Amino acid sequence: MTESNAGKETPGKAAAEPDRRAGIRASLEAGAVPMAMQDARLLLREQPSALNYRFLRQLVDALPHDVAELKPYRVALLASFSIEFIHDALIAFGFVNGLRIHIYQPGFGQINQEMLDPGSGLYAFAPDVAILAIEGEDWLPEVYTDFMDVEASGVGLGAVVTRFGEQMGSLARAFRVTCAAPLLVHNLALACRRRAGIADLRLPQGQVNMVVELNHTLTQALADVVEARVVDYAGLVNAAGSSNWYDTRMRLYAKAPIANAMLGQLAQEYMRYFRALRGLSKKCLVVDLDNTLWGGVIGEDGIDGIQLGPNYPGSAFVEFQRAVLDLYRRGVILAIASKNNAADADAVFTDHQFMLLRKEHFAETEIHWERKSDSLKRIAQRLNIGLEHIVFADDNPAECAQVRRELPVVTVIQLPRRPELYVDALCAEGLFDTITLSAEDRRRGQLYQQRAQSESMRVGSGNIEDYYRDLDMELHIAPVDASSLARAAQLTQKTSQFNLTTVRYSEAEVAARLADPNWLAITVGVRDRFGDNGIVGVVMAQARDDRLDIDTLLLSCRVIGRTVETAMLAHLCDAALARGLGKLTGRLIPTAKNIPVRDLFERHNFSKQSEDPAGTTIWGLDLERGRVERPTWFKIAADPRSQ
Amino acid sequence: MSKNVEQTIRDLMAIVLNTDAAKIDDGTSMDNTPGWDSANHINLVLALEEEFSISFEVSEFEMMTSYFDVVQTVTAKI
Numbered sequence: 001m002t003e004s005n006a007g008k009e010t011p012g013k014a015a016a017e018p019d020r021r022a023g024i025r026a027s028l029e030a031g032a033v034p035m036a037m038q039d040a041r042l043l044l045r046e047q048p049s050a051l052n053y054r055f056l057r058q059l060v061d062a063l064p065h066d067v068a069e070l071k072p073y074r075v076a077l078l079a080s081f082s083i084e085f086i087h088d089a090l091i092a093f094g095f096v097n098g099l100r101i102h103i104y105q106p107g108f109g110q111i112n113q114e115m116l117d118p119g120s121g122l123y124a125f126a127p128d129v130a131i132l133a134i135e136g137e138d139w140l141p142e143v144y145t146d147f148m149d150v151e152a153s154g155v156g157l158g159a160v161v162t163r164f165g166e167q168m169g170s171l172a173r174a175f176r177v178t179c180a181a182p183l184l185v186h187n188l189a190l191a192c193r194r195r196a197g198i199a200d201l202r203l204p205q206g207q208v209n210m211v212v213e214l215n216h217t218l219t220q221a222l223a224d225v226v227e228a229r230v231v232d233y234a235g236l237v238n239a240a241g242s243s244n245w246y247d248t249r250m251r252l253y254a255k256a257p258i259a260n261a262m263l264g265q266l267a268q269e270y271m272r273y274f275r276a277l278r279g280l281s282k283k284c285l286v287v288d289l290d291n292t293l294w295g296g297v298i299g300e301d302g303i304d305g306i307q308l309g310p311n312y313p314g315s316a317f318v319e320f321q322r323a324v325l326d327l328y329r330r331g332v333i334l335a336i337a338s339k340n341n342a343a344d345a346d347a348v349f350t351d352h353q354f355m356l357l358r359k360e361h362f363a364e365t366e367i368h369w370e371r372k373s374d375s376l377k378r379i380a381q382r383l384n385i386g387l388e389h390i391v392f393a394d395d396n397p398a399e400c401a402q403v404r405r406e407l408p409v410v411t412v413i414q415l416p417r418r419p420e421l422y423v424d425a426l427c428a429e430g431l432f433d434t435i436t437l438s439a440e441d442r443r444r445g446q447l448y449q450q451r452a453q454s455e456s457m458r459v460g461s462g463n464i465e466d467y468y469r470d471l472d473m474e475l476h477i478a479p480v481d482a483s484s485l486a487r488a489a490q491l492t493q494k495t496s497q498f499n500l501t502t503v504r505y506s507e508a509e510v511a512a513r514l515a516d517p518n519w520l521a522i523t524v525g526v527r528d529r530f531g532d533n534g535i536v537g538v539v540m541a542q543a544r545d546d547r548l549d550i551d552t553l554l555l556s557c558r559v560i561g562r563t564v565e566t567a568m569l570a571h572l573c574d575a576a577l578a579r580g581l582g583k584l585t586g587r588l589i590p591t592a593k594n595i596p597v598r599d600l601f602e603r604h605n606f607s608k609q610s611e612d613p614a615g616t617t618i619w620g621l622d623l624e625r626g627r628v629e630r631p632t633w634f635k636i637a638a639d640p641r642s643q
Numbered sequence: 644m645s646k647n648v649e650q651t652i653r654d655l656m657a658i659v660l661n662t663d664a665a666k667i668d669d670g671t672s673m674d675n676t677p678g679w680d681s682a683n684h685i686n687l688v689l690a691l692e693e694e695f696s697i698s699f700e701v702s703e704f705e706m707m708t709s710y711f712d713v714v715q716t717v718t719a720k721i
């Protein structure tokens with residue numbers, strides 16, 4: 001980046017805003033929707049104001065009904081207070097994110113009627129998502145407004161907590177019975193002020209501790225309701241500061257407690273969920289190098305001259321690298337697009353002591369002097385992901401503008417001038433957020449639907465083998481590698497049913513085995529006619545003497561009952577024979593939960609060799625006498641890395 | 644450099660009330676402007692606060708029922 005750019009501050013809003021607004025309008029009139037979305041995103045980053053939300057809402061309202069880039073999304077807002085002032089922000093941020101939001105808004109205080117009556121307007125609306133927004137002041141006056149009365153009475157708040165848990169659980173269940181949409185429920189935020197003053201934390205049931213307990217109760221109450229999620233409203237209020245978040249004037253005047261300036265924050269928090277629920281979360285982050293991962297230009301400043309380390313500004317770049325590494329750990333694919341000499345850049349990765357990011361964290365690198373838009377296209381192609389799932393972060397305004405112009409569907413993060421603001425620029429929107437940290441959880445709605453479809457098919461096709469064939473299953477069996485390591489470890493940690501040994505492994509423990517030639521560690525992915533289930537199985541086995549010994553064999557419950565385990569054993573037979581080993585052995589540690597796997601060895605003609613007092617059994621299969629064959633209904637994927 | 648206050652208010656009102664800025668004059672009021680209902684009035688007031696970095700008293704909300712009154716009230720605060 002050049003000095004002239006570095007020195008330039010954001011132009012005053014009065015000058016830039018109307019131009020930006022006119023540009024968005026012109027793009028839409030020309031049918032350039034992605035460009036309009038890009039510019040709208042910039043407008044809301046630079047100036048997230050009620051006026052701009054209203055402006056964008058009116059543009060969206062005027063669009064034809066069938067704009068391909070905008071997916072319709074029906075949002076039901078149920079609140080204990082006046083939440084309707086958020087509508088403009090919700091529609092505006094929805095537009096930025098490729099969603100055309102339609103809102104159902106009953107009056108405040110209608111929560112019970114709407115959720116409990118199957119004939120209510122809520123259910124007639126058929127939402128794609130419902131949000132239950134509660135303020136403690138309205139919902140639990142005993143813990144908020146009337147706290148000192150209750151405290152003085154000595155009655156205690158235990159019953160209030162119990163009733164709250166029951167109430168929220170039964171509302172969620174009532175909703176779930178009538179409606180399949182995800183339900184997002186706000187947790188409770190503390191008010192600005194403790195009613196007992198500084199004595200609050202000394203009270204056996206003070207407000208601070210009660211709100212913690214209530215929120216814990218809420219999480220538990222929703223835990224067994226499918227697709228009911230807690231929105232961390234308390235965290236949001238906390239991040240902004242409750243004295244900024246709340247507007248007492250508007251609470252008392254219009255029963256609208258949230259300050260106008262904070263509504264955008266809340267709308268953006270919802271967007272994190274909407275993107276994740278609609279499969280719009282970003283999958284890949286492409287970063288520049290110079291003045292992005294480190295300060296300075298490696299080709300000019302040299303490895304000792306770049307800024308990276310414990311002292312400012314190097315410390316800011318370390319912090320940015322940490323944030324990028326966090327994303328990698330969360331399953332985001334990383335890539336590099338840099339204009340540099342590859343050898344100069346490589347040396348930083350291998351030789352600089354403060355580099356947190358390593359070359360192995362990056363799935364793709366494009367380090368040369370060609371156009372960045374071309375680099376991004378190649379990265380997307382090789383990773384086999386859509387450009388709309390890519391985020392590009394660069395400090396150089398010219399590079400950002402080039403990518404925006406050539407590839408308007410790529411989300412561009414122009415890093416700000418000051419490196420201490422990089423992390424916020426990267427993370428503020430939560431572009432990579434997933435509902436949970438497993439990709440399978442994120443797609444649970446879809447997966448449940450798939451399972452429901454395949455179950456109904458199972459009923460339809462009388463013959464079980466016809467059912468397997470109709471599923472059109474394709475297996476992806478691949479050695480565990482950097483891209484699948486986290487998922488493999490996660491499956492050992494999470495799988496309890498179809499799991500021979502229920503031994504939990506960390507990533508590091510699995511990784512250690514990858515380096516050992518005696519170990520075999522593989523993942524199994526299954527794609528079927530209803531979609532890709534992702535990685536659903538893990539096998540680890542060790543060559544010992546004349547046998548291949550199964551250490552771990554597990555399957556996600558989603559694909560139990562489809563003979564995937566038979567194919568896994570067949571693969572192990574192949575692997576043993578390829579290594580010249582004549583036996584396949586394994587052990588079964590029975591637990592309360594692993595009933596589905598209990599008969600695995602017996603079904604596949606293994607013979608029991610021993611049993612200890614705890615019930616653990618050792619099994620063996622002599623491969624010279626017979627082996628496990630892969631069922632003929634499986635296809636083997638050409639590209640084992642695809643998930 | 645920055646536009647004058649009246650023009651800024653007119654542009655803002657045009658967006659919030661979904662009308663044409665050129666049609667807004669001293670005679671424009673809640674009584675004769677279809678988009679200017681009581682719910683939208685709060686949106687308008689909050690947008691004005693944000694745009695000019697000012698804060699109104701509730702009594703002032705109720706005074707600003709015409710373009711003329713809006714200009715008077717805002718001008719007195721900046």
